[in-house]
Amino acid sequence: MSATAPTSPSSRSGPVEPAGPPDSPDATTTAAAAVEVRGVSRRFASRSGDVVALSDVDLTVRAGEFVSLIGPSGCGKSTLLRLIADLDRPTGGELTVFGRPPHVARQNHDFGIAFQQAGLLPWRSVRANVELPLELHGTGRAARRARATELLGLVGLADFADHRPDQLSGGMQQRVAIARALAESPSLLLMDEPFGALDEMTREHVQTELLRLRAESGAAVVFVTHSIPEAVYLSDRVVVMSARPGQVREIVPVALGSAGDRTDGLREDDQFFDRVRAVREALHGTDGATGVGRGVDQR
Amino acid sequence: MRRQVVTGAAGVLTLAVLWEGYKLLAPDDGVVVAGLTVLPRSNDVAMPHLWDMAARAAAPVTSAPGAEPLWLAVGQAAAFTLGVAAVGWVVGVTVGLLTATLMQRFRTAESALLPWVVLSQTVPLIALAPLVRRWGSQLEIGAFAWQDWMSVAVIASYLAFFPVSVGALRGLSSPDAVHVDLLRSYGVGWWRTYSTLRLPAAVPHLLPAVRLAAANAVVGAVVAEVSIGLRGGIGRMIVEFGASASADPAKQWSPIAGAVVVGLVAAGACVLLSRALDRYRVSEVS
Numbered sequence: 001m002s003a004t005a006p007t008s009p010s011s012r013s014g015p016v017e018p019a020g021p022p023d024s025p026d027a028t029t030t031a032a033a034a035v036e037v038r039g040v041s042r043r044f045a046s047r048s049g050d051v052v053a054l055s056d057v058d059l060t061v062r063a064g065e066f067v068s069l070i071g072p073s074g075c076g077k078s079t080l081l082r083l084i085a086d087l088d089r090p091t092g093g094e095l096t097v098f099g100r101p102p103h104v105a106r107q108n109h110d111f112g113i114a115f116q117q118a119g120l121l122p123w124r125s126v127r128a129n130v131e132l133p134l135e136l137h138g139t140g141r142a143a144r145r146a147r148a149t150e151l152l153g154l155v156g157l158a159d160f161a162d163h164r165p166d167q168l169s170g171g172m173q174q175r176v177a178i179a180r181a182l183a184e185s186p187s188l189l190l191m192d193e194p195f196g197a198l199d200e201m202t203r204e205h206v207q208t209e210l211l212r213l214r215a216e217s218g219a220a221v222v223f224v225t226h227s228i229p230e231a232v233y234l235s236d237r238v239v240v241m242s243a244r245p246g247q248v249r250e251i252v253p254v255a256l257g258s259a260g261d262r263t264d265g266l267r268e269d270d271q272f273f274d275r276v277r278a279v280r281e282a283l284h285g286t287d288g289a290t291g292v293g294r295g296v297d298q299r
Numbered sequence: 300m301r302r303q304v305v306t307g308a309a310g311v312l313t314l315a316v317l318w319e320g321y322k323l324l325a326p327d328d329g330v331v332v333a334g335l336t337v338l339p340r341s342n343d344v345a346m347p348h349l350w351d352m353a354a355r356a357a358a359p360v361t362s363a364p365g366a367e368p369l370w371l372a373v374g375q376a377a378a379f380t381l382g383v384a385a386v387g388w389v390v391g392v393t394v395g396l397l398t399a400t401l402m403q404r405f406r407t408a409e410s411a412l413l414p415w416v417v418l419s420q421t422v423p424l425i426a427l428a429p430l431v432r433r434w435g436s437q438l439e440i441g442a443f444a445w446q447d448w449m450s451v452a453v454i455a456s457y458l459a460f461f462p463v464s465v466g467a468l469r470g471l472s473s474p475d476a477v478h479v480d481l482l483r484s485y486g487v488g489w490w491r492t493y494s495t496l497r498l499p500a501a502v503p504h505l506l507p508a509v510r511l512a513a514a515n516a517v518v519g520a521v522v523a524e525v526s527i528g529l530r531g532g533i534g535r536m537i538v539e540f541g542a543s544a545s546a547d548p549a550k551q552w553s554p555i556a557g558a559v560v561v562g563l564v565a566a567g568a569c570v571l572l573s574r575a576l577d578r579y580r581v582s583e584v585s
Contacts, residue, residue, distance in 0.1 A: 086483075087483060106484060109486060113484045117477045119477040136495065
């Protein structure tokens, strides 16, 4: 899994903020970084030539920090998340998760993961779905059961433990998936547009719920999204990416207080709109370039 | 449930009415147009009355003193064939599952095996049966000696394994990418992924395949009995009694009915199996 020679063409253009230690107010600076990304590239070979999904990306996510990745379709934000999760390997550069290579972190169960699809196993009850990672990793039956009960209580689905996933609404399924991701109390959560398929009202509700869960668990989160307000509402920092090749265009600090202090009222706060504007400008480029923000949900 | 029973009974009754109705209305020698028989003969040799068949089933098999009633002999033959078919079914389903697992695990195995799996079904069964018997008869390991019924079971399994291997391959490859990614993120190996994800996800594909396999196993067993010449089964009985059809036309219909019962029992067993696996038959959720 050693990094091969850097293959990225040095075609950096536009303002790329160096990913050195950014100044987020509520980061725990003492612990090792949750995620370190150094000069990472990912190319996909295709019949019509190589496609560069990611080019020379640098990023540091500190322990306990909530970082969103946002950008137009094809900017490689999901690819970056998959690289962190060791669901894919970079073609250049180096990644570490808590100071370890991603595949080691994966074997150590250092992170929990949630996707756009809830991905619940339909033949298992809600409870058994939450228990799945614990069961696979050899946790005893009683401990599993207790943990699942606790988590389902946390996401407000205690009464649905014995239901089947197909009896739940999309929002509820997604909350089960989040409970499952939290099952082993990971210190890093990787989320790939987990609320992308939900309607607006459900979405705001689960966003607030995620903030609360995160405040309680203190986990770092890497969160891929299409939505600027969602990114601003949830994050300590928003990483704005640009497409073809996928690069980090700018990192916008949000600084709207710690996760536990954020409530729905924040959505109508002037500071919130201010940060939304900052992210939008970063996406579109200050030079007024058009088309960059395509595919980004501006709700 | 009750409606199903009524529908089933109505189906049987309709068949009986059609049989007797045709026999009543059609001319004895059938309908012949320009030398071609377009509708079958309806005389008592070709189409005995249903009640004659029933009466014959209650009568002894032969006129020899102490002969058992025909229905009992047919029942024993049917049970024998069912047993052989069941052995063939179990072997076929096992081999089919193993083949599919191998093909799912190694892509090279899929490209190497799948064409042969398909090709295997183009070999005519009648041609295969004597070969299997001859190969089998050369097998002798210690106290184990090859029996003819084993050849029949092998042929039944040969027909049964095909739908299972194809269906299971589809089923084992059916999990969503998100599920495969999820299990990978848990750092579990191939075997755990297979047992917690692939196998349960394959059930909706497997059940119809297993039902087809049961039907194939019964047909395979009946036909192989005839071409191998195995005594004691229902296939052989149909041929034997058919030879004396002109003298005793109602007699051969008993083993034919017996063969139908064997098929029904096999299908029923598959329904029970589906019931047991009911919780894996849910449609996929997002």
